[in-house]
Amino acid sequence: MSSQPGxxxxxxxxxxxxxxxxxxxxxxxxxxxxxxxxxxxYAGTIYPINPRGGMIxxxxxxxxxxxxxxxxxxxxVTVPAPMVVEAVRNCATAGVRSVVIFSSGFAEVSExxxxxxxxxxxxxxxxxxxxxxxxxxxxxxxxxxxxxTFSSSFERGWPKPGNISxxxxxxxxxxHIMVLSRERGLGIRNWITTGNEVDVDVx
Numbered sequence: 001m002s003s004q005p006g007x008x009x010x011x012x013x014x015x016x017x018x019x020x021x022x023x024x025x026x027x028x029x030x031x032x033x034x035x036x037x038x039x040x041x042y043a044g045t046i047y048p049i050n051p052r053g054g055m056i057x058x059x060x061x062x063x064x065x066x067x068x069x070x071x072x073x074x075x076x077v078t079v080p081a082p083m084v085v086e087a088v089r090n091c092a093t094a095g096v097r098s099v100v101i102f103s104s105g106f107a108e109v110s111e112x113x114x115x116x117x118x119x120x121x122x123x124x125x126x127x128x129x130x131x132x133x134x135x136x137x138x139x140x141x142x143x144x145x146x147x148x149t150f151s152s153s154f155e156r157g158w159p160k161p162g163n164i165s166x167x168x169x170x171x172x173x174x175x176h177i178m179v180l181s182r183e184r185g186l187g188i189r190n191w192i193t194t195g196n197e198v199d200v201d202v203x
Contacts, residue, residue, distance in 0.1 A: 006128045008200070010097035011139060012190050014073035014146050015044040018065055018096070020087050021078035022048030022056045029102050029150040030078040031057065033138075040145035040158060047072065065094045072096045076138065076148045081105030084134065085119045092127035100148040101133030106196055108135055117198055124199040136195025137171030140178075142188045149191075151175050153182075162187010169194050169202050 023031035030050075034057045037046060048056035053063045062068055065075060065087070075096045077087050084103050091099050101120070106113040117134065124131040132139065138149030143161040153175055159182050166181070166188060168174030174193040181188050194201055 006130065008098075008130060010073035011100075011130055011132065011192070011200070013141055013144060014098070014148075016047070016070060016073045017042075017044060017146060017148065018047040018049050018062075018068060018072045018075040019078065020049040020065060020075060020091075022050045022061060023078075024056050026057070028078075032150045032152075033076055033147045034059070036147040036149075037145055040147070042145040042147065044144070044146065045070070049075075065090050065096065068094065074098045074100060074139075074146070074148055077101045077103060077133075078150075079103060081113060081116060081134070085116050085123075088120055088123055088131070092123050092129050096129055098130040099132070100136065100138045101131065101195075101198075102136065102138060102150055103133070104135040106134045106198075108196060117196060120198045131199035132192065133195040134198065137175060137193040139193075140188075140191040142191065149193075151178070153179050157182055159188045159191070160185060162189060164188055165190040165192075167192050167194070167202050169197065171195065 021030035025031045026035040047068050048061040050061045075091050106117040142159040171193040
């Protein structure tokens with residue numbers, strides 16, 4: 001994907017996706033996106049990242065995002081809050097174009113979390129890497145089957161691809177809109193929930 005630094009294109013239509021905290025357990029946050037993309041038929045490249053390495057859901061796992069052999073359009077970060085800043089800093093070092101941070105435990109809960117969130121903001125500003133979250137439900141491209149969300153709504157059917165995009169600060173509201181859209185036959189293109197909005201916001 002060719003895009004200008006700071007562009008949202010790698011977030012809206014990622015061709016190379018990594019998951020930090022990837023898991024063989026398809027019920028965990030680090031396992032769901034891989035499962036959903038494999039089941040839906042995502043045609044891009046998926047890189048599970050886990051310090052244990054090995055194989056995860058049939059895919060070779062890398063121990064560190066900096067070991068991935070190509071530029072990652074979007075990296076999903078699912079590790080606990082105290083580990084997020086280091087993970088995101090490593091993403092910036094690796095030249096990752098955008099990150100989606102599921103992890104909670106930031107400015108929404110404590111002063112320490114607010115400090116971590118400020119560090120994430122500084123990384124986003126200095127690197128030009130776009131950042132969604134933390135504390136968000138993530139993103140979806142219903143046309144390409146790129147999944148950067150842990151939402152369980154896919155258990156009841158894949159969203160119909162279309163031309164409507166849904167951008168919501170709230171994961172609960174965004175998830176409800178996606179379910180209603182599917183039930184009413186409305187086609188979705190991009191779906192993104194922004195959470196704490198350290199970088200990318202609804203506007």
